[in-house]
Amino acid sequence: MNKKKVSKNMDGFVLGDIKIFPPVCSAPMAGYSNQATRVLYSKFSCPLNVTEMVSAKALIKKNKRTWDYISKSEQESLLWVQLFGGDPLELQEAVQLVQKEINISAIDLNLGCPVKKISKNLAGAQLMKSPEQVYKIIVSMTDGASVPITVKMRSGIDNEKNQALEIALACEEAGASLITIHPRSKEQKFTGSANWEIIKQLKEVLTIPLIGNGDVFTLRDYIEMVESTSCDGVMIGRGALGNPWIFQEIYNYHMKSVKFEKKAFAKIALEYFELELRYSKYVKNEYLRVRKSIHHYFKNSSNYFEIKENLQSASSNDELIKKLKGFILE
Ligand SMILES: Cc1cc2nc3c(=O)[nH]c(=O)nc-3n(C[C@H](O)[C@H](O)[C@H](O)COP(=O)(O)O)c2cc1C
Structure with a gap:
């Protein structure tokens, strides 16, 4: 098939x-x-x-x-x-x-x-x-x-x-x-x-x-x-x-x-991060908190650990967004 x-x-x-x-x-x-x-x-x-x-x-x-x-x-x-x-x-x-x-x-x-x-x-x-x-x-x-x-x-x-x-x-x-x-x-x-x-x-x-x-x-x-x-x-x-x-x-x-598509996970993860930025009171450094947990959205991906490491290395809100958008475009 x-x-x-x-x-x-x-x-x-x-x-x-x-x-x-x-x-x-x-x-x-x-x-x-x-x-x-x-x-x-x-x-x-x-x-x-x-x-x-x-x-x-x-x-x-x-x-x-x-x-x-x-x-x-x-x-x-x-x-x-x-x-x-x-x-x-x-x-x-x-x-x-x-x-x-x-x-x-x-x-x-x-x-x-x-x-x-x-x-x-x-x-x-x-x-x-x-x-x-x-x-x-x-x-x-x-x-x-x-x-x-x-x-x-x-x-x-x-x-x-x-x-x-x-x-x-x-x-x-x-x-x-x-x-x-x-x-x-x-x-x-x-x-x-x-x-x-x-x-x-x-x-x-x-x-x-x-x-x-x-x-x-x-x-x-x-x-x-x-x-x-x-x-x-x-x-x-x-x-x-x-x-x-x-x-x-x-x-x-x-x-x-x-469920098993990285692209689909990334779309939801990005939506989630954008919501965090909208509702959080500490927007400037929001990535510091979110990068520790956002990998959960990818836990059914075959290359989960690689993705987790990649996201945890984000050093700004913009970089985290860029990484997620990159997954969507892959
Ligand atoms: C009892 C019956 C009523 C139907 N009525 C219509 C209808 O009102 N309009 C229409 O475009 N096709 C009608 N069709 C055709 C179906 O929409 C469909 O094109 C056809 O059954 C082939 O699809 P299927 O193999 O999934 O059933 C009817 C078919 C059946 C068996």
Whole structure:
């Protein structure tokens, strides 16, 4: 297992100006991603949850049930609302209503739903037929949006043509902040397996963050997806049904890895020393006291004794700060 690739993602992925850590979220799932499920996943350290897809038209018509699907509980972590629709102006209006009414972190456009009821109105995965229309929709949704606008897509309409790259680039150019790819075609629905190779191909080209999705059922699958595709984050749907522990396992996995990184220790140690300087009454020679104890922050490092000796040799506050900053930059 190549640990380096996973640690590249240690800090989480960026959604607008929010850092999502660990780099994982729950998937939108009609009939499942309600408030109760989202609160439960949050308790198991899932940092971000997507609502099930809701109709832009129904939101505008003030359909109570639709608004209930996306209302946010105090107890849930960050919320990402997913909309479906095909009309650029309608979607723009829905974005503006939702961002005004609910404390959300982002709004997603559904380009993945394969069901007929949605496709017949040129929405969901059917929109992948027309990159021009997708472009127009994203331009319209981002116009006046105060939260990031994102897209969740499939690999294309049928198995013959991989349209992922064309659509993803159109979305990026139109102003989307992040893309999630479930690499199965519309025709495939949920059969066969997700083609993670497509995630890798997109990651090589896109500049905005890319979330991989599809067939992650265990911590090992999660690690494998990150390693084999270099995606910025992972979205989990069926793997979390009845199994919220998967988010906790991922969180624990990351915390354990962070725990053994000298860089991470140094960040906390520096923060601690800066707090000492802020609150201490004897600031001038604070290093004299702190240099005797600050090594405790590094006690899980493999080269602990070397670090301890190094820090104890600091001869001023500035030098202690310089040493800690040096560890962070190493
Ligand atoms: C019952 C069910 C409902 C779903 N509802 C949505 C939805 O509302 N919006 C969406 O973008 N994808 C929806 N999906 C697709 C999932 O978000 C996800 O892309 C897919 O299940 C693959 O991920 P997984 O292997 O982690 O489950 C749904 C999937 C299932 C099985």
